[in-house]
Amino acid sequence: MDKKVFEGIKVLDFGWVIAGPLTLKYLADYGATVICLESTQHPDLLRTSAPFKENIPEVDNSGYFAYLAGNKYSITVDLKQCRGFEIAKKLVAWADVVADSHRPGVLESWGLDYEALKKINPSVILIRNSNQGQTGPAAQQPGLGNHINGLAGIVNMVGWPHQEPISMQVAYSDYVVPHFAAAVLIGALDYRRKTGKGQMLDISQLEVGLNLFSPNLIKYPGSKVDESLKGNSCDYAAPHGIFRCKGNDRWCAISVFTDEEWHDFCMAIGQPDLIKDAKFATVINRKNHENQLNELIEKWTSQYEPEEVMRLLQQAGVAAGIVENTKDLNEDTQLKERECFWTGEHPKLGRFSYLGQPSRLSKTPAMLYRNAPCLGEHTEYVCRELLGMSQDEFDACLMEGAFI
């Protein structure tokens, strides 16, 4: 078997919650050794976040954490304890990358800011994920990923005209930031290999949110910004929406951009006469009569289940897809056939499956090597095997309470 992409890369993760740990999940899934430095006193917020198996809130029972920490190691260390702090410093010396996703200033308060880290390990890469970056007047503001939905105006992008914006399904930036952060980190690793030099990476969730929602934020002489909620409609396409189908709460998404697709659509729904209807002949005409158009289409879609609507339209070359709920997604034939689901047997959760890394490198695929660790599961392994501590040394640390 080929070497894993990041095999041999050593990461010490001080981070917590979503964005930071998800960044390192990418490296771990491709073979890096990622150690989560945790503490039983302040477990990761995700370890104490629902959903829990059988709704029992225990630190090793959260599916949220299990998803984010697959392939990683866990060590519990009390940083306030002298020997505990020494272990953290040893891990810094061991690591290629140190990761942090606390509020700016927290690392400094531990005496582990970038300058301090460099004294221990001159070529270390420090990656810092934060809400609004490490600098600027709002840097110190506490916040979670969902705050960025508001700050970046993302909630303004989801909803119907003249109604309350609808929140995103998730704390959006928490789930997109990691991909940016991991790519930037890979760039830094490559640079370090060429030059032997480390650096500090400062990632702002607010800015990532904006980078993804950009066309509205481009300014040139005479530019205007469009601030309206558009529901499911699109300026360049009609029909473009979600249509009610047969069954309870079943829907199908349909989008028709070109006039050629419109022809195919009319044929597929068995209404060739519509092609001749001038009201719908061009995109502009269809946009002008969009309400009437949508009613007409929904009359057709409501006779069929969404699977059938999708099949009939796709056969004719028209973009259509079921609005899938979680159950549908789990049964999706495309995802199944492409083996997108990763499944583990977690000691607490039992069978646990989720969608794996979507980046498919033909020769070196990512995979689930090891379930998410229980809190402190690898404390002894990390100290003895990775840091080379003697049994006596380890026992002394244990006796003095370094591992809580």
Place this chain on the structure above:
Amino acid sequence: MSEPAFNGGVVLDCTEGIAGPYCTKLLADSGASVIKIEKPGDGDITRKMGPFLNDKPDIEKSGTFFYLNTNKRSITLNLESESGKSIFIKLLHNTNIIIENFTPGKMAAIGLSYETLTKIRPQIILTSISGFGQTGPYRDYQTSSLVTFGLSGAMFTSRPATDTSTRPVVEGGRQAEYITGLLSFIAIAAAMINTKDTGKGTWIDMSALECVASALGANIDEYSYLGLSRKTNPFAIHGYPIGYSVPCKDGWISLTPGLGGAPNIPLLIEKPELLDDPLFTKPAQRMADPKKFDDTLAPWLREHDKWEITRLAQELKMAFTPVLTPGELLDDEQLKAREFFVEAQHPVMGSVTYPGAPFKMSATPPRIGKAPLLGEDNESIYGGLGMSQKELVALKKQGII
């Protein structure tokens, strides 16, 4: 002088639209040398997407195209012609990465399969971006941002918590395509490391559905051990601890009562007499009667603007945030302090300000630059292959470049 992170990579970009170009923009902004191959005549389809300078549709005046193609060079080339293909193969000799978003099977059909490409250039990284991937029953299906979102599981719960029978609504801003581009970027970054280690190339098969489902269909793990398939978004439920929008004097704010209750809210809304009210001291009480909770706050919120509310709430250790509009973001103090927005000069559009890289790298800063005009780099790039001016004129006449 510091150099950008991906300096040295040469990318042949055969994509158009949003996902592929966004991916190669991220590479180009990070230092890779990206040659954008466009259709002779019209070029990339986003050249026809607004907003346009002076609202005038023009292939050199699209803000969307500008944003998606910063720091690239553009050549025109018809890949479906024999001579176009042989020029492409000449370009291949200096290339590390090819990115394409044709319908699956098209590259092979025009004689440029992964196998053929590796024979010419063994260490090539071919990245194929498509709606559903290069295999599987949906392989030949059509898609759009809306359809991908629908299938991904990320849209179903996107509706008001108070009325779960209403129509789900898509995330705006064609996010499915941006997410696919972003995830392709990181896949390429990993593949570049792998190729440097092993000298071997790779074929990256990106599916938009998988990108969006894995990035945002986040509730999928719950289903495996709880059997839970949600009808609505837990973040949209009024009274819940985090993140729902309520109106204020000049727009909306994101309300965050917090996990541990919201004991300071009576101070914020200047009603200290409510300090002991269980509505504010007990989260369960608030969640049981979110309407009463919202109604108690509403009159005060309506009299105050979003920044004032944010400032006062933050002073009381409550993480409320304003819901900002694009116009407000362009003037935001925090973003200004971090020099997030950057400016480049474009020969047709003039001075264009756009969102820069969302990260700071102390040793390898990203680049700032403009988007290319259609075929702007034909002469320098084709000239570099040893083609004469006369040849270029002939190829242009035949519609090959």
